[in-house]
Amino acid sequence: MSAEVPVIDPTAFDFSKPIAGIEEIRAVNPHRYEFEMLSGIVHVDRASHTIVGYKDTTPNDFWARGHMPGFPLLPGVLMCEAGAQLSGYYYTTQKIGDPGVLLGLGGIDEVKFVRQVRPGERLVLVGIGIKVHRRLTRFRVTGFVGTERTFEALITGVPLGKLEELRGA
Numbered sequence: 001m002s003a004e005v006p007v008i009d010p011t012a013f014d015f016s017k018p019i020a021g022i023e024e025i026r027a028v029n030p031h032r033y034e035f036e037m038l039s040g041i042v043h044v045d046r047a048s049h050t051i052v053g054y055k056d057t058t059p060n061d062f063w064a065r066g067h068m069p070g071f072p073l074l075p076g077v078l079m080c081e082a083g084a085q086l087s088g089y090y091y092t093t094q095k096i097g098d099p100g101v102l103l104g105l106g107g108i109d110e111v112k113f114v115r116q117v118r119p120g121e122r123l124v125l126v127g128i129g130i131k132v133h134r135r136l137t138r139f140r141v142t143g144f145v146g147t148e149r150t151f152e153a154l155i156t157g158v159p160l161g162k163l164e165e166l167r168g169a
Contacts, residue, residue, distance in 0.1 A: 010124040010144040013042040013052055020053075020089075028092045029085055030102065030163060034062040037082035038125075041089065049129025051090045055082050059119040074117035079151045080108050083141030086127045087157050090139070097134040097159050102166060106136070106158035115150040117143070123150065135159065 018040035020028075025038050043052035057074055058064070064072040088103040090096070097103065117123050124144040131138040137157040143150040160166060 008043075008050060008052060008126045008128070010052070010126055011147055015040065015042055015054060015122070018042050019044065020093075025089060028089050031085060035081070037078060037085045038089065041086075044090065044093065046094050049090075049132050051086055051127045053082075053086045053089070053125050053127075055123045055125070057117060057119050057121055057123060061119060064119045072119050074119075074123065076111070076113045076151060079113070079117065079123065079143050080111065080141075080153050080155065081105075082123065082125055083127065083139070083143070083153055083155045084108075084157065086125045086141060087137055087139040087155050090127060090129070091132075091137055091157060096132055096137065098162075100162045100164060101159045102161065102163045103137065103157040104160040105155070107156035109154040109156070111151065111153040113151045115145065115148050117145055117150050121145045127155075130154070 020041035037055050038053050039056045041053040063075055067073060067075050084105045091103040125141055127139045127141045129139050139155045141155050142152045
């Protein structure tokens with residue numbers, strides 16, 4: 001990481017007082033049911049393009065039964081999806097793109113998985129905007145359980161269009 005990229009301590013936030021809970025996230029992100037990969041947002045700073053959120057996992061999550069029986073692990077692809085949803089939340093709430101535009105997943109690069117996430121653990125997601133523009137975003141997203149790093153990925157987001165039009169409204 002370069003010297004100008006801020007270092008964020010994932011334990012430095014009060015998770016009992018999120019700035020956005022599930023209802024506020026639902027007002028921004030269209031994901032529902034099994035694919036709601038964010039439980040809360042605890043930090044957003046437009047000046048440094050940083051955002052911190054989390055996903056609380058449970059033994060009842062859809063993936064826990066089949067990935068893998070007797071030793072359930074949060075799939076790495078879902079960690080990346082959580083990072084993409086975090087980036088999309090930032091894009092929309094910070095009004096990076098035009099109003100109503102949905103940021104979609106454009107790519108995932110430089111992915112590393114270094115620790116498992118088990119049911120009952122909180123996955124904390126730290127996103128740092130490397131490139132933040134209305135037509136393209138790149139966020140370095142790092143996941144943590146406590147102070148232990150779980151994964152890191154460079155998430156690229158691209159605008160897909162206005163959500164109402166995409167839904168056919």
